[in-house]
Amino acid sequence: AEFLHPDEQKFFDVALGLVQTAGRLVRDAFDTPTSVVMIKSSSTDLVTETDQAVEKMLIDGLSKAFPDHKFIGEESVSGGAKIEFTDAPTWIIDPIDGTTNFVHRIPMIAICVGLTIKKQLRAGIVFNPITRELYTAQTGRGAFKNGFPIHVSNNKTINTSVLCASMGIHNVKAMGGKWLEMAQSNIRKQIEAGVRGHRSFGSAAINMIMVSQGCVDAYVEYGLHAWDMAAPAVVLLEAGGVMFDPSGSDFNLMGRKILCAATKELAMEISSKLTHADFEPEA
Numbered sequence: 001a002e003f004l005h006p007d008e009q010k011f012f013d014v015a016l017g018l019v020q021t022a023g024r025l026v027r028d029a030f031d032t033p034t035s036v037v038m039i040k041s042s043s044t045d046l047v048t049e050t051d052q053a054v055e056k057m058l059i060d061g062l063s064k065a066f067p068d069h070k071f072i073g074e075e076s077v078s079g080g081a082k083i084e085f086t087d088a089p090t091w092i093i094d095p096i097d098g099t100t101n102f103v104h105r106i107p108m109i110a111i112c113v114g115l116t117i118k119k120q121l122r123a124g125i126v127f128n129p130i131t132r133e134l135y136t137a138q139t140g141r142g143a144f145k146n147g148f149p150i151h152v153s154n155n156k157t158i159n160t161s162v163l164c165a166s167m168g169i170h171n172v173k174a175m176g177g178k179w180l181e182m183a184q185s186n187i188r189k190q191i192e193a194g195v196r197g198h199r200s201f202g203s204a205a206i207n208m209i210m211v212s213q214g215c216v217d218a219y220v221e222y223g224l225h226a227w228d229m230a231a232p233a234v235v236l237l238e239a240g241g242v243m244f245d246p247s248g249s250d251f252n253l254m255g256r257k258i259l260c261a262a263t264k265e266l267a268m269e270i271s272s273k274l275t276h277a278d279f280e281p282e283a
């Protein structure tokens with residue numbers, strides 16, 4: 001596989017160093033919870049000083065190394081502002097995916113740094129600093145956990161699958177009662193279709209990683225943002241997984257929803273069971 005940019009390896013190496021430093025910051029804050037918790041849109045939408053400090057540290061470090069690069073970071077995108085996604089090398093950053101887990105001291109969180117060039121996914125780093133599991137991938141070069149190759153399962157049917165179906169509670173709130181009904185009925189339909197089990201880890205990135213390493217067979221969620229999906233998407237694809245819009249059409253990084261799976265057959269079976277809707281909330 002060809003690099004789209006001659007310096008891609010350097011981009012990846014610099015980002016990896018910064019993520020490792022960020023990991024120490026998050027681990028210290030997790031072990032000694034002193035960071036102030038703030039409420040964003042509601043009591044189900046939190047941010048802490050650690051989220052903000054980590055995002056700033058990553059963006060400062062990357063922009064110092066690569067002054068012409070662009071950034072899309074969760075805590076730097078101010079409420080409702082339209083995200084500008086261009087052909088330039090763009091770092092898509094979620095400083096802590098799983099902030100509710102972080103605040104509640106559930107050790108399932110991930111620092112996510114993804115890179116796009118010409119709007120194509122090129123690299124993804126997903127690091128859980130608590131369990132010290134580091135997932136890395138570059139397009140065309142495989143997916144790794146702490147340096148060892150990982151692969152999705154080869155599950156093709158719902159009745160041998162463990163599915164991850166998260167409702168994203170603040171999204172359900174943002175969309176109102178109709179949305180709650182859809183989320184509930186979609187989970188009911190999966191149970192009726194004979195799914196072996198359901199899991200949800202409170203972090204979109206960890207949900208996608210669970211598919212990437214073959215523990216979970218598929219994952220559906222509505223309401224996500226590019227920063228939840230970019231980095232783990234590279235890991236998932238390089239681990240042999242597939243990614244679609246839940247309706248079964250092409251995946252769109254800016255489309256706010258995902259259906260990912262170990263195999264295309266499984267993805268299509270799940271897609272055919274679900275009720276679909278567009279996700280266009282105010283916030």
Ligand code: IPD
Nearest residue numbers: 096097098099100168202203204
């Ligand atoms: C959230 C988590 C959660 C998902 C939400 C995301 P955050 O990210 O990934 O699993 O359901 O939609 O916003 O806010 O913890 O970075």
Ligand code: CA
Nearest residue numbers: 045046074099
């Ligand atoms: Ca958040």
Ligand code: CA
Nearest residue numbers: 094097098228
């Ligand atoms: Ca997130």
Ligand code: CA
Nearest residue numbers: 074094096097
């Ligand atoms: Ca976050």
